[in-house]
Amino acid sequence: MMLSLVSLCAREVVSDHSSSPNWLRWVPRELYRPLLEASFAGCRPLAVGELVQRWPERTLRVGGRKRGQTRPNRLCIQALLLAVVRGLSDQRCALQVLDLCGLQGDEGGIGDPMGGWSLTVALCTMVVQARAAALRANRREGERERKRFSAMEREKDVKRERGQSYIRVEEEQEEEEERVDDRSEVAGNERESAGSAGIPTEEEQIKGIRRRMEFGRKREVAGGAGVKENEEKDPESDVLMHVRADLFVNSRSWERVRMALSTLGPLKLQCRYLRVEEISVSSIRTLLDLLPHQGLHGVDVRYSSLGVAGLAELLPQLSTFPVLNSLRLHYCNLDLRRDEPGQEDALRNLSLGLTQLKQLQRLSLTALRLPGQLRVLLSSLPQPLQILELPYLSLSPADLAYLSSSHHAPSLQQLDLSENRLDELTLPSIRRLLSQASGSLQHLSLSGCSLTDGLLGLLLPSLSCCGALKSLAMALNPLSMAGLLGLVRTAIKMPSLRQLLYPNPLEDYQAGLPDLPSSAQLLDWPLDEDTELQTTSSQLNRVLKEGGRSNLYLTYDLLNYDKDLMN
Structure with missing residues (x-):
C-alpha cells in the first residue's frame, strides 16, 4: 500500500508525544483526519485521545476496513472512548456524531484489536459513565445556582430593611411638624377620619404596592419552577452526541446493553447491526423495543432456540424497522416437522411475518432443518433478494428447482x-x-x-x-x-x-x-x-x-x- 506524503508526515508528527503541546493547537482542521489515522496505525493512544477530545468536525467515523488495513489497537479504541467523554465538557470539541459501524470484529487477531463483544461492553459502559458525569455536573451547577439565589435574596432583604427604616424616619419628622402646625393638625384629623372610614392613606398605598410587587415576583419564580418540574421533558433535550455502532450481545452482556439503551443522558447509543447469541425470544424483543427504529439495518441471531413459533413472534416486531434489509439466522433450532401438531399454523404465521419485511434484501439461513419449505419462505418476501445464504440446509431437488425459477434468481448478487x-x-x-x-x-x-x-x-x-x-x-x-x-x-x-x-x-x-x-x-x-x-x-x-x-x-x-x- 502506497502512503501519501501527508500520511508519512503525519506518522512522523504523532511518533513523539512529548512534542504534541507544541503543534496540536496550531493544526488546521483538515489535518486532524490524517493525524488520527497515523495515530491508529502507529498505536499512539495518547495522540488519539488528544485529537478526539479536540475534534473540530461534527462527525467522526472510525469504522470500516480497507484491504490491507488492520483494525485499530485495543488501547487506541479505549483512548478514543475516554476522549469522547472528556470532549463533552471541552469547548474545543465540535463532535456530535461518532460512527463506529464496521469497527467490530471477532475477538483476538493480529495487533490485539478490540472484538465486537468487548467493544459493545465498552460502549455501554461509556454511555452509563457519561450519564453519571452529567448528573454530577448538574448537581454542582444546581448547588451554585442555589447559592447565587440565596445571596440575591439576602441582598434584597437588606435593601428592603434599609428602605423601611428610611420611611419610618420620614414619618416621625412629619408627625413632629404636624403637632406644631395647626393646619397640619386639621389635616391630620381629616386623615384620621378617612382612615376610620376604611380609605388607605398615601403612605399605606405606597407600602401596599411595594408589598404586592414583591409577592408577585415570588409567585412568578415559584410558579416558573413548578412548571419546569411538572412539564414533560423531551428525551432528546439532554443528548449532546449520537454514537452509532454495531452491537454484539450475548447472555452475559445483555443486562449492560439494556441499561445503556434505556439511559437518558448526553450520549445516545444507536445500532446499525444487531448480533445476538444464546438469548431468548423475550430478551431479543426487549432489545428491539429499546432500539431507535430509524437506524437498524440488520439483525443476526445465532445459537438461540427460537423455533418456528419464536421466529414468527419476532417478525412483526422486526417489520416496525423501516430500513431493515438484512436478517440472518444461524443454528436457531428451526426444525419443522409436519407430523407434530401446530406446525402447519406456525409455518403459516412465519410466512405471513415474512411478507411484512418490505425492505429485506439479505436472508441468511444456516442449519435450520427446513427441507422442502424454501418455496413457502422465499415466495412470501415482497421484493427480490440480493443476498441469499443457505448453507447446511439439506436443500431438496424441489427447493433448488423453485429457486432457479423464482423471482429472486435474476437479482441475486451473492449466493x-x-x-x-x-x-x-x-x-x-x-x-x-x-x-x-x-x-x-x-x-x-x-x-x-x-x-x-x-x-x-x-x-x-x-x-x-x-x-x-x-x-x-x-x-x-x-x-x-x-x-x-x-x-x-x-x-x-x-x-x-x-x-x-x-x-x-x-x-x-x-x-x-x-x-x-x-x-x-x-x-x-x-x-x-x-x-x-x-x-x-x-x-x-x-x-x-x-x-x-x-x-x-x-x-x-x-x-x-x-x-x-x-x-
Whole structure:
C-alpha cells in the first residue's frame, strides 16, 4: 500500500508525544483526519485521545476496513472512548456524531484489536459513565445556582430593611411638624377620619404596592419552577452526541446493553447491526423495543432456540424497522416437522411475518432443518433478494428447482449453497439458476457440495457465463488435479473474477482417503505438505502465467478467505 506524503508526515508528527503541546493547537482542521489515522496505525493512544477530545468536525467515523488495513489497537479504541467523554465538557470539541459501524470484529487477531463483544461492553459502559458525569455536573451547577439565589435574596432583604427604616424616619419628622402646625393638625384629623372610614392613606398605598410587587415576583419564580418540574421533558433535550455502532450481545452482556439503551443522558447509543447469541425470544424483543427504529439495518441471531413459533413472534416486531434489509439466522433450532401438531399454523404465521419485511434484501439461513419449505419462505418476501445464504440446509431437488425459477434468481448478487449436496438430479436446477443470475451474481460459494470431476465439467459452462462474478469458493469438493486445473483454466477466462478459493486435490492428501470423501473427511484428513502442496501451487501458478491473469488471486486457505475484501 502506497502512503501519501501527508500520511508519512503525519506518522512522523504523532511518533513523539512529548512534542504534541507544541503543534496540536496550531493544526488546521483538515489535518486532524490524517493525524488520527497515523495515530491508529502507529498505536499512539495518547495522540488519539488528544485529537478526539479536540475534534473540530461534527462527525467522526472510525469504522470500516480497507484491504490491507488492520483494525485499530485495543488501547487506541479505549483512548478514543475516554476522549469522547472528556470532549463533552471541552469547548474545543465540535463532535456530535461518532460512527463506529464496521469497527467490530471477532475477538483476538493480529495487533490485539478490540472484538465486537468487548467493544459493545465498552460502549455501554461509556454511555452509563457519561450519564453519571452529567448528573454530577448538574448537581454542582444546581448547588451554585442555589447559592447565587440565596445571596440575591439576602441582598434584597437588606435593601428592603434599609428602605423601611428610611420611611419610618420620614414619618416621625412629619408627625413632629404636624403637632406644631395647626393646619397640619386639621389635616391630620381629616386623615384620621378617612382612615376610620376604611380609605388607605398615601403612605399605606405606597407600602401596599411595594408589598404586592414583591409577592408577585415570588409567585412568578415559584410558579416558573413548578412548571419546569411538572412539564414533560423531551428525551432528546439532554443528548449532546449520537454514537452509532454495531452491537454484539450475548447472555452475559445483555443486562449492560439494556441499561445503556434505556439511559437518558448526553450520549445516545444507536445500532446499525444487531448480533445476538444464546438469548431468548423475550430478551431479543426487549432489545428491539429499546432500539431507535430509524437506524437498524440488520439483525443476526445465532445459537438461540427460537423455533418456528419464536421466529414468527419476532417478525412483526422486526417489520416496525423501516430500513431493515438484512436478517440472518444461524443454528436457531428451526426444525419443522409436519407430523407434530401446530406446525402447519406456525409455518403459516412465519410466512405471513415474512411478507411484512418490505425492505429485506439479505436472508441468511444456516442449519435450520427446513427441507422442502424454501418455496413457502422465499415466495412470501415482497421484493427480490440480493443476498441469499443457505448453507447446511439439506436443500431438496424441489427447493433448488423453485429457486432457479423464482423471482429472486435474476437479482441475486451473492449466493451461498455451501454444504448442500449436489448430484445429477439437482445439477439442471443449478445450471438454470446460474443462467438466470449470470448478469448480477458477484459472489458464489459451492464449497462442500460433493462436486466431482464429472459434475464440475457439466457445471463449468454455466459458471463461465457469469460475467459479473468476482469471487468463487469451491473448497472441500472431491476434485482430482485434472479437475482442479480445468476449474482454474475456466476461471482465467472470466475477466471479472478476482478471487478463487480452490479445493486441495485428492492427490495432496495422505493415503487412506475414501474414493468419494465427504467435506468433513476432506477437512479432517491430513495433507502431504512436504511434496504435493508445492507441486500443486507451482502448476496453478504456471497456468495463471500462461493465461496472463496476474490479477486473479488463488488460495486454498478456507479460514482466511474473505470475499468482502473484493468490494
